[in-house]
Amino acid sequence: MPRLDFYTDFKLFVKLNLHEQDVILGRAPDCPVQLPDTRISRHHAIIRHRKDGYWLEDQSTHGTRLNASMITAPTLLRPGDRIYVGPYIIIFQPDTAPTEDLAAEVTAQ
Numbered sequence: 001m002p003r004l005d006f007y008t009d010f011k012l013f014v015k016l017n018l019h020e021q022d023v024i025l026g027r028a029p030d031c032p033v034q035l036p037d038t039r040i041s042r043h044h045a046i047i048r049h050r051k052d053g054y055w056l057e058d059q060s061t062h063g064t065r066l067n068a069s070m071i072t073a074p075t076l077l078r079p080g081d082r083i084y085v086g087p088y089i090i091i092f093q094p095d096t097a098p099t100e101d102l103a104a105e106v107t108a109q
Contacts, residue, residue: 001017001018001019001020001095002017002018002054002077002079002092002093002094002095003015003016003017003018003092003093003094003095004016004018004023004033004047004090004091004092004093005090005091005093005099005100006033006035006088006089006090007088007089007090007091007102008087008088008089009087010089010102011102012099012102014033015099016032016033017095018047018049018054020049021049022046022047022048022049023046023047024043024045024046025043025044025045025046025047025064025083025085025090026040026041026042026043026044026045026060026085027040027041027042027044028042028043031043035085035086035088037086037087037088039062039086039087040060040085040086040088041059041060041061041062043059043060044058044059044060044062044064044085044086045057045058045059045060045064045083045085046059047077047092048074052076053076053077054076054077054092055074055075055076055077056071056074056075056077056081056083057071057074057075058070058071058072064083064084064085065083065084066081066082066083066084067081067082077092078092079092079093079094080092080093089102
């Protein structure tokens with residue numbers, strides 16, 4: 001079963017297993033993990049479970065970035081994909097994948 005790993009300031013703060021259900025990303029109280037930031041819509045994006053996998057859909061006015069690109073249509077998620085919503089990084093992972101250490105990727109300037 002896949003999961004979402006949520007990061008802020010390059011530190012993991014929660015893991016959410018996807019139990020073959022849709023998951024709303026945003027700052028509204030009905031989101032499974034609230035992302036409190038004014039740059040994030042109440043229902044910013046949704047991850048939809050379909051027979052062929054999990055799909056990311058943008059529902060915001062500011063857009064949602066997947067890896068290096070802003071999405072413009074529903075996009076199939078692949079293991080290791082990074083979703084950028086405001087200051088948060090959300091990584092789509094298989095349940096057996098180890099948690100990534102994003103702090104190790106930050107370079108000193």
